[in-house]
Amino acid sequence: MGLWGACNLLKPSSPPKTLFPIPIPKALKPKTQPKWKPLECCLSKRDLNLSIVSLLLAAALPNTVFKVVAQELEEFQRYTDSVEGFTLLIPSSWIKVDKGGATVLFEEENKGVNNVGVVVSPVRLESLKQFGSPQFVADKVIQAEKRKESTKDAELIGVAERSGQGGLQVYEFEYIVDSTRGGMKRIFSAAFVNSKKLYLLNIAHIDKPESPLDSHTRTMLEQVLHSFDAAPST
Numbered sequence: 001m002g003l004w005g006a007c008n009l010l011k012p013s014s015p016p017k018t019l020f021p022i023p024i025p026k027a028l029k030p031k032t033q034p035k036w037k038p039l040e041c042c043l044s045k046r047d048l049n050l051s052i053v054s055l056l057l058a059a060a061l062p063n064t065v066f067k068v069v070a071q072e073l074e075e076f077q078r079y080t081d082s083v084e085g086f087t088l089l090i091p092s093s094w095i096k097v098d099k100g101g102a103t104v105l106f107e108e109e110n111k112g113v114n115n116v117g118v119v120v121s122p123v124r125l126e127s128l129k130q131f132g133s134p135q136f137v138a139d140k141v142i143q144a145e146k147r148k149e150s151t152k153d154a155e156l157i158g159v160a161e162r163s164g165q166g167g168l169q170v171y172e173f174e175y176i177v178d179s180t181r182g183g184m185k186r187i188f189s190a191a192f193v194n195s196k197k198l199y200l201l202n203i204a205h206i207d208k209p210e211s212p213l214d215s216h217t218r219t220m221l222e223q224v225l226h227s228f229d230a231a232p233s234t
Contacts, residue, residue: 075220079104080231084120086199089227091116091220113182114205116224123198127169128191134159134171141189145177152178165230168192172225176207184208186218188225201228 080087084103094106094116101119108114125131132140138159145154157174164170170192177185186207191200203221207213 082231085231087229087231089224117202119200121198125193128171128193129169134161137171138173150179150181168230186213188221190225190228194230
């Protein structure tokens with residue numbers, strides 16, 4: 001029947017007609033005959049259209065959210081080191097490898113220059129802010145990169161700060177390195193201090209002029225960057 005059909009049911013029909021008219025005395029006759037006015041439909045066409053759109057969106061939204069969540073589950077896996085106390089997302093197709101100096105290291109298969117590594121070191125600091133501002137730390141990182149023999153040039157692109165687990169202070173950096181080992185690379189880095197440990201995340205990916213970093217890969221690497229955090233306490 002539909003909404004319009006339901007609204008039509010609210011409209012009264014014409015006054016009933018009697019088969020045998022009964023004469024009514026003049027004194028009882030009303031001066032004017034009552035006029036039957038149809039009730040207006042409770043929904044205007046505009047409201048109806050909005051209702052239909054809302055129903056369609058409500059039906060489609062759960063499926064859309066499911067697809068997004070499913071895609072993220074396929075593209076990433078969560079890695080948590082409960083001993084050292086950190087967690088992050090890793091591209092599902094990347095493999096874990098052993099490398100001296102790194103607490104953990106993941107590489108893109110057959111492209112080891114594209115990697116995600118974490119280093120955990122003891123420090124005397126209670127928080128990263130005691131070491132300096134995000135810009136100060138970023139400048140120190142660039143200086144360290146330039147001191148490497150393999151580095152031809154290093155340029156800072158951006159600096160950010162966010163809150164992590166339990167309000168933990170996390171610094172994030174993005175920069176480009178031109179190296180004799182792998183050429184031009186895009187670096188995403190993050191750092192935080194927790195329980196007198198310094199946690200450093202380093203994400204490296206090829207970003208050459210002839211093969212620049214595409215938007216999808218960049219978004220994926222940024223998700224890894226933003227996921228780096230202290231492991232939830234159990």
